[in-house]
Amino acid sequence: MKIHEVIITSCDKANNHHIAPMGINIIGDEVIVRPFKPSKTLDNIRETKSAVVNFIDDVRVFAGIVTGAKRKWGLKKIRGDQVMRLDDTNSYFLLRVNSENDDQVRPKITCDILDKKMYRPFLGFNRAQFSVIEAAVLISRLGMIPMDKIYKELEYLKIGLDKTAGKVELEAWSWIEAKLQNFEIENDS
Ligand SMILES: Cc1cc2nc3c(=O)[nH]c(=O)nc-3n(C[C@H](O)[C@H](O)[C@H](O)COP(=O)(O)O)c2cc1C
Structure with missing residues (x-):
């Protein structure tokens, strides 16, 4: 559905x-x-x-x-x-x-x-917006899915981000990367 x-x-x-x-x-x-x-x-x-x-x-x-x-x-x-x-x-x-x-x-x-x-027309997601949404789903499942799958998928999603992002999407991506780094530090024992 x-x-x-x-x-x-x-x-x-x-x-x-x-x-x-x-x-x-x-x-x-x-x-x-x-x-x-x-x-x-x-x-x-x-x-x-x-x-x-x-x-x-x-x-x-x-x-x-x-x-x-x-x-x-x-x-x-x-x-x-x-x-x-x-x-x-x-x-x-x-x-x-x-x-x-x-x-x-x-x-x-x-x-x-x-x-x-x-209030404002929705102009459709561009590739960078799509990448952030997908990355957000991955981040919401940290600890539930294997880390190598997360790295691999983020690497792929970054292609669309790099090609089409504006300031807003770059800021969102920086939060995704920071969260991943913190998660790695917290779980590196
Ligand atoms: C794009 C996207 C879609 C999501 N869809 C759902 C969903 O349908 N149901 C759900 O429980 N959580 C979903 N999540 C995860 C929740 O947003 C997240 O776990 C959130 O903390 C919900 O719990 P809360 O109501 O206690 O805050 C989604 C996350 C993202 C980024």
Whole structure:
């Protein structure tokens, strides 16, 4: 099934917001979100029954969160709802949970789209943006997949990065490299 890489914003009842990259499915007027257990995103969606899908072309948000280089990003209120959107998102879908299929590893949460808004056209990912998203997925799995696979894939992804990156993508890549270095130092014993 086709997966869109997005940023999910969610909050708990006490209004503590959380931002996380996720892959979602869009089927007509429904969105399926599949957060792993345990995750803050899952807890929040269960608590408030809502979330926002942010479609954003600033790939630093993906890299910043999974590397820990920058976890906080500007948020803006959506009129009439508690959960906020990314300030700089190109567009968003506001979701309300419709049903949940629980699972030991990765529950499947089906949501209705209550509202959609577009602020800036999404011009499509270039190769550098694609490389950062792929690298962010690899980094989010550090310790779970073999290091030689990570190095090999990063080396390949760097080709597209070197050919097409702007300042934003280079900054995101520097966070990926720093995270990898720290991971190597921490695990070199
Ligand atoms: C592009 C991308 C897609 C991801 N998709 C998912 C996903 O569908 N489900 C998930 O649980 N984590 C996914 N992750 C990893 C989460 O973003 C990461 O583990 C995050 O910390 C989620 O946990 P949290 O809600 O507790 O922050 C993805 C990461 C990236 C970079």
